[in-house]
Amino acid sequence: MNTKQITAAIVLFAAAGAAMAESPFPPETKFVSTKTRAEVIAELQQAQAQGLITNGNNYPIVIQARSPLSRSEVASQSKSAVDGTYTGA
Numbered sequence: 001m002n003t004k005q006i007t008a009a010i011v012l013f014a015a016a017g018a019a020m021a022e023s024p025f026p027p028e029t030k031f032v033s034t035k036t037r038a039e040v041i042a043e044l045q046q047a048q049a050q051g052l053i054t055n056g057n058n059y060p061i062v063i064q065a066r067s068p069l070s071r072s073e074v075a076s077q078s079k080s081a082v083d084g085t086y087t088g089a
Contacts, residue, residue: 035043047053067074 044053069077
């Protein structure tokens, strides 16, 4: 009797697992393009001309703003911050 119950439980678990495995996740939806191939190629060429598309390690370079302070001003500020009392949050 015990062997029959164990066998039945194994069969039920296998059937439940097989039923779950058949449903795709996420549900597959058919892709329908609204643009022609020529339109996509034109957009790609425009983006490449503007530097928005990277190839390999060609990341867009962000130019850093220049500081209005001189080197000696920055050094004096850092010395005063080290010498003074900590006033952080």
